[in-house]
Amino acid sequence: MRWFRRHYGAGPLHLAGLLVCFAVAAYAVTRVFGVSGWKGILLWFAVCLIGHDLIGWPIYTAADRILIRTQQRHPGRRESLVPWVNHVRVPVIISGILLAMFFPLIFRLSQAKYTGYTGFNENVYLANWLAVTAVLFATSSLIYFLRLGLSRRRRVNE
Amino acid sequence: MKAGREDGPVSPNRWKSPVRGPWLTSMFGFVLLIGIPVEFITGLISYAAYNPKLKGNDPNPNHGLFGLYLFNWATSPAWLYRLTEGVHVMLGLVLVPVVLAKLWSVMPKLFAWPPWRSISQLLERLSLVLIVGGVVFEMSTGILNIDYLNPIKFYPGHFYGAWAFMAGFAVHVVVKFGDMVHALRSRRLRTELRTGLADTRPEPLDGGLVAPEPAPPTISRRGILALVGGTSLAVFVLTAGETIGGAMRNFALFGTHYRAPDSGANHFPVNKTAVAAGITAAQTGPDWRLELLGPRRVSLSRADLLAMALTTADLPIACTEGWSTTQRWTGVRLADLARLAGAVDYGTAELRALESTGGATLSASQVSASDSMLALRVNGADLSLDHGFPARVIVPSAPGTHNVKWMSQIVFSEPG
Numbered sequence: 001m002r003w004f005r006r007h008y009g010a011g012p013l014h015l016a017g018l019l020v021c022f023a024v025a026a027y028a029v030t031r032v033f034g035v036s037g038w039k040g041i042l043l044w045f046a047v048c049l050i051g052h053d054l055i056g057w058p059i060y061t062a063a064d065r066i067l068i069r070t071q072q073r074h075p076g077r078r079e080s081l082v083p084w085v086n087h088v089r090v091p092v093i094i095s096g097i098l099l100a101m102f103f104p105l106i107f108r109l110s111q112a113k114y115t116g117y118t119g120f121n122e123n124v125y126l127a128n129w130l131a132v133t134a135v136l137f138a139t140s141s142l143i144y145f146l147r148l149g150l151s152r153r154r155r156v157n158e
Numbered sequence: 159m160k161a162g163r164e165d166g167p168v169s170p171n172r173w174k175s176p177v178r179g180p181w182l183t184s185m186f187g188f189v190l191l192i193g194i195p196v197e198f199i200t201g202l203i204s205y206a207a208y209n210p211k212l213k214g215n216d217p218n219p220n221h222g223l224f225g226l227y228l229f230n231w232a233t234s235p236a237w238l239y240r241l242t243e244g245v246h247v248m249l250g251l252v253l254v255p256v257v258l259a260k261l262w263s264v265m266p267k268l269f270a271w272p273p274w275r276s277i278s279q280l281l282e283r284l285s286l287v288l289i290v291g292g293v294v295f296e297m298s299t300g301i302l303n304i305d306y307l308n309p310i311k312f313y314p315g316h317f318y319g320a321w322a323f324m325a326g327f328a329v330h331v332v333v334k335f336g337d338m339v340h341a342l343r344s345r346r347l348r349t350e351l352r353t354g355l356a357d358t359r360p361e362p363l364d365g366g367l368v369a370p371e372p373a374p375p376t377i378s379r380r381g382i383l384a385l386v387g388g389t390s391l392a393v394f395v396l397t398a399g400e401t402i403g404g405a406m407r408n409f410a411l412f413g414t415h416y417r418a419p420d421s422g423a424n425h426f427p428v429n430k431t432a433v434a435a436g437i438t439a440a441q442t443g444p445d446w447r448l449e450l451l452g453p454r455r456v457s458l459s460r461a462d463l464l465a466m467a468l469t470t471a472d473l474p475i476a477c478t479e480g481w482s483t484t485q486r487w488t489g490v491r492l493a494d495l496a497r498l499a500g501a502v503d504y505g506t507a508e509l510r511a512l513e514s515t516g517g518a519t520l521s522a523s524q525v526s527a528s529d530s531m532l533a534l535r536v537n538g539a540d541l542s543l544d545h546g547f548p549a550r551v552i553v554p555s556a557p558g559t560h561n562v563k564w565m566s567q568i569v570f571s572e573p574g
Contacts, residue, residue: 009276017329018281024325025288027223028318034220040310045319048298049291052261053268068376083355085376086385094389097255098396101301102412110306116434117306118427119419119544128411132396 060096064089082151087144091136098129166271173266176372177379179361180341181350185383186260187338191331193253197296198324200246204478205317207231207239207557212506212519215560217313224321233527236554240476240484243557244401247480250300251397255389257293259382266367282333285326292323304414304479351380400481415481423539426483429475429558432543435513437564442512446548448532452499452570460548463534466490471529477558487552489533492525492568501570509551509560510567518560520553522573529554532565 004012032038071085104110105125114122209231210216218225232238274280296319303312344361358375361368377385399406400413410416415427448463450456469491476482496504504526508519524530530553534541541547546563553560 007277009278014278014333015281017332018278018285021285021288021325021329025322028322028325031218031220031222031224031318032314035311035314037311037314041315041319044299044310044315045291045295048294049287051298052258052294053265053290057262057265068373071376083376086381089377090385090388093385094392097258097389098393098412101251101254101393102305104302104305104307105412105414113306114414115431117430118414118417119431120417124417125412132392132411136392 082144082147084144087140091133091140094136095129095133098132102129166269166273168269168271170266170369171371173369174371174373175369176360176375177358177377177382178263178266179368180337180364180366181345181361182379182382183260183263183367184338184341185347186256186263186386187334188342189256190253190260191338193249193256194293194324194327197246197250197253198320200242200249201316201320202227203242204239204246204557207242207555208560209519209521209524212521213508214517215519218317221317224318230521230523231555233524233530233554233556236471236473236529237484238555239557240401240474240482240555243476243478244398244480244482247300247304248394248398248401250297252390252394254297254301254393255386257297259386261290261293264367266369270366282329285329288322288326289330292319292326295319296323306414350383353380354378355381397480401476403483413481414479415477415483419544420542423537424542424545426485426545427481428544429477430563432564435516435564437512437543442543442548442564448549448565449567450495450499450570451567452496452501453572454498454500456498460534463490463532463549466494468534469529469531471531471552471554473529473552473554475552475558475561482558486537487531487533488535488538489531489549489552491528492520492530492532492551492553493528495532495568496525496570499568499570501572503573505571505573507571508567508569509562509565510569511562512564512566516562516564518562520551520556520560524553524556524560525570527554532568 001012008015029042032041035041067085067088071083099106102125105114105122106129107126108122111122114120205218206228208215208217210218210221210225210228274283296316299310299312299316299319302308303316355375355378358378360372363370395409396412397410399408399410400415407413407416415429418425418427444459447457447459450458467490468488470486470488472484472486474482474484492507493504496507504522506519506521507525508517510517520530531551532549533546533552534549536545541550546565549565550563551561551565
């Protein structure tokens, strides 16, 4: 047992669990082979694997770095006060995730099928998304200016 | 800043977030530990609800061992499929921000160097392929399907993908459960919720997630939790009305079925219009007949059907895509039609529609359920063409596609 641990790095149950896991996954792949569009399914899985880590994450991280740097350069009219960075982040993130989830509707990429399945067209979703985004930004800036007002009043009182 | 060779391609010092750490990761992990099994179980239920063993019902005919669990789908309570599928789709959407937050929180581990220190670690990292690829695969196939954009075949992709994902998920939970409990106990949630930006400090160094040289914080831990929870709440409000219904439906601005055509009795969402199904006026005119094939062959006009004993029930249409709506249907019991066709005991019933691709097979228990009917009227008025005129089937708790519209034939089989 000690030999096993030294060479494997964990107990035998660890190995057994992982082998079962890979067996189930491999069996799932054999099932996919029986589907007429199996290449597309496996390719889509590969795209998903790198899609977040090597495409999505680098882009949003870079965007956030730029945002933070901008905030550091323009911290507000006077130091202190209220940092604004999260008042941009929150509406951008919520609106961005909605866009990522519903872009086929927003950009009318599934118009024909949508119309057949609902009796309506997709033209409304771009307006819905813009309206939701506008409400998010408006609410966020409203809260920002309220916080700014409160912190100014606090300063005057001090 | 140059990465040393021992540090690998990304030096640990490049990670700057002062809030990344095992506690925060475990908070997201804990939510997913509850949410993902619910997704898996409701997903398996959804497949079982198709009664795949019956003729023509199976979207995944080569399911093999993954079909071992299948059971005869229930007909009561009538809202069961509406609930399980509503939960599956809406919870799945609501978990998207949590999954993204979890992935963000563990990014330093992806670039950990050296990539493995032992065979066990190598295998463990390989199993992460199933989790990271799997969760994004499941989310993207599910979401694109409800958005009506299908780059790949949805049913087999989403179903077999779920098994591969869950294999990785189960191992990950077993391996990391202890770490999660330990990390969750390392800080008190109540204290974190009272800690603002000014008092936010990094978690103690753990040699993995916590940045050795963190930047000053720009958001507190409670801020991140609020951001993730708020995004989930926004997704919920903007979609869940599709299944909750009532006034909530008006807020489902990103749902596909928050609008309804027609007015009056037929004013509720449609799944597939008559035009899209290729139904013509001539097919549904006075010459339309419903044919019953059993020991006897019977042909019935709409007037014949309306002259039979009618039953009325409030039943939902619940679509696999998650939206649903409950209406008051009036029609002839399927059990009565079976007897009319000479069936002595209830077997399966194969439903055939004017639409060439429409149809499904109902189980014996679905045929004999007292509220299962061939609906002729809804909310006191005749069905509209888009809702299946001259007659459609409504079965309690069946998936929407089994409530076949524009019926033309029912083939009743003997049990056995």
